[in-house]
Amino acid sequence: MSILSRNKIAIQKVYHDDVKSAVFSALELINAKDMMNREGMTVLLKPNLLSAKKPELAATTHPKVVKAVIHWVKQFNPAKIYVCDSSGGGMKPGTTERAMIASELKQVCDEEGDKVECIPFEATEREIYKVKNPLELNEFPSSKLIKEADLIINLPKIKTHNQCTLTCCIKNMFGTILRSNKAKTHAQFPSLNRFTSALADIYSVSNPQLTVIDGYLAMEGSGPGSGDPVKLDLIIAGYDGVALDTVVCKITEIPVEDVRYLAFAEQKGLGTTDITKIEILGESIGDVRRKFKLPSGIQPVSAWLPRKVADYISKIVFKARIGFDADKCILCGTCWENCPVGAINPPKMRKKGSTPIWDKKKCITCFCCHELCPEAAVTLKVPIAKNAIFSWLGLAVLGFIAVIGATLSLLLILL
Numbered sequence: 196m197s198i199l200s201r202n203k204i205a206i207q208k209v210y211h212d213d214v215k216s217a218v219f220s221a222l223e224l225i226n227a228k229d230m231m232n233r234e235g236m237t238v239l240l241k242p243n244l245l246s247a248k249k250p251e252l253a254a255t256t257h258p259k260v261v262k263a264v265i266h267w268v269k270q271f272n273p274a275k276i277y278v279c280d281s282s283g284g285g286m287k288p289g290t291t292e293r294a295m296i297a298s299e300l301k302q303v304c305d306e307e308g309d310k311v312e313c314i315p316f317e318a319t320e321r322e323i324y325k326v327k328n329p330l331e332l333n334e335f336p337s338s339k340l341i342k343e344a345d346l347i348i349n350l351p352k353i354k355t356h357n358q359c360t361l362t363c364c365i366k367n368m369f370g371t372i373l374r375s376n377k378a379k380t381h382a383q384f385p386s387l388n389r390f391t392s393a394l395a396d397i398y399s400v401s402n403p404q405l406t407v408i409d410g411y412l413a414m415e416g417s418g419p420g421s422g423d424p425v426k427l428d429l430i431i432a433g434y435d436g437v438a439l440d441t442v443v444c445k446i447t448e449i450p451v452e453d454v455r456y457l458a459f460a461e462q463k464g465l466g467t468t469d470i471t472k473i474e475i476l477g478e479s480i481g482d483v484r485r486k487f488k489l490p491s492g493i494q495p496v497s498a499w500l501p502r503k504v505a506d507y508i509s510k511i512v513f514k515a516r517i518g519f520d521a522d523k524c525i526l527c528g529t530c531w532e533n534c535p536v537g538a539i540n541p542p543k544m545r546k547k548g549s550t551p552i553w554d555k556k557k558c559i560t561c562f563c564c565h566e567l568c569p570e571a572a573v574t575l576k577v578p579i580a581k582n583a584i585f586s587w588l589g590l591a592v593l594g595f596i597a598v599i600g601a602t603l604s605l606l607l608i609l610l
């Protein structure tokens with residue numbers, strides 16, 4: 196694809212809730228059929244499945260948009276279409292499945308037959324991805340589908356965001372980080388600059404070749420989960436996620452420089468924020484502009500911490516503990532055969548009541564064992580308080596408190 200066509204962006208209005216026509220027109224304007232260059236392709240669709248909320252609350256990619264894109268892809272006779280994400284909200288089993296049901300994406304996929312599958316990233320095989328020229332994040336475990344798909348289509352939603360100001364194309368790929376690894380990533384990169392740099396690193400791994408933005412029902416105010424729905428009635432399609440986010444900023448009147456991951460993504464060569472290099476097709480930005488309310492008091496990701504302390508906290512305090520339920524485990528071997536770093540070994544004696552052996556030092560908390568165990572025998576806990584207390588940092592803090600306490604007691608006795 197030439198540099199010029201990569202910078203094409205189509206802005207299409209949705210008339211009378213006919214989302215399908217708007218999606219098809221936008222993709223035609225940018226000549227997206229060139230991406231579907233053969234039959235039998237495996238296509239991965241990545242919507243925003245933040246949490247288990249109904250479509251009308253505007254927290255998740257609207258099912259009409261996902262359905263329209265599935266229909267568009269189906270014209271080219273693909274072998275398989277996957278609709279995948281990993282929701283936020285901790286480690287409770289079934290978190291993403293619940294979001295898939297509430298958002299109605301599961302229903303959309305079920306109606307489309309065997310070729311279309313709605314599946315959480317954490318229920319697929321794992322791969323460890325190295326980040327090229329990392330700004331912050333060197334590697335992370337995610338789904339093998341990212342590597343195996345012939346085409347990745349990003350399906351983000353336009354929402355304001357209380358940490359990053361805007362979530363759309365680049366931020367949507369944070370969903371390729373598996374469930375509670377999200378909390379760990381936040382902890383590892385506590386300053387906004389470090390976290391948004393890591394977002395650019397994460398996006399660079401999947402780097403979706405095509406994007407269709409849900410601006411049909413957007414969100415303003417207290418996003419990304421609890422803001423106000425905005426019937427913007429727009430579909431925006433293109434190839435360059437950085438350019439697309441820049442155009443969304445212009446439409447919503449959010450200053451591009453306030454969306455910090457855009458500068459980092461541009462620095463990594465992932466696209467352009469230079470509006471003069473973007474060719475807009477369909478509607479003009481001026482004709483569809485609508486100022487969005489921002490979250491009141493945008494929060495930094497967390498308090499500023501020195502780099503070494505943040506790295507330490509993410510590795511030690513947020514470390515999950517893997518356990519095995521001896522009553523349920525049938526020693527089938529699925530967990531140790533699928534652990535990507537060999538952190539699980541079979542027990543020395545294979546007899547009733549024995550369980551696999553977990554190597555805490557090797558474990559990278561990808562949760563593969565937890566998701567794949569056919570007997571639900573793998574348990575997962577993040578004992579933050581225990582980890583903190585029994586870490587060197589925790590022991591040092593306890594020691595410090597003990598010294599202060601002893602000194603005060605001594606002073607009281609002497610006085």
Ligand code: SF4
Nearest residue numbers: 524525527528530568
């Ligand atoms: S996958 Fe589950 S049942 Fe099989 S050995 Fe591991 S813990 Fe036991």
Ligand code: SF4
Nearest residue numbers: 534558559561562564
């Ligand atoms: S033991 Fe750790 S690294 Fe291995 S599969 Fe389980 S969570 Fe992943």
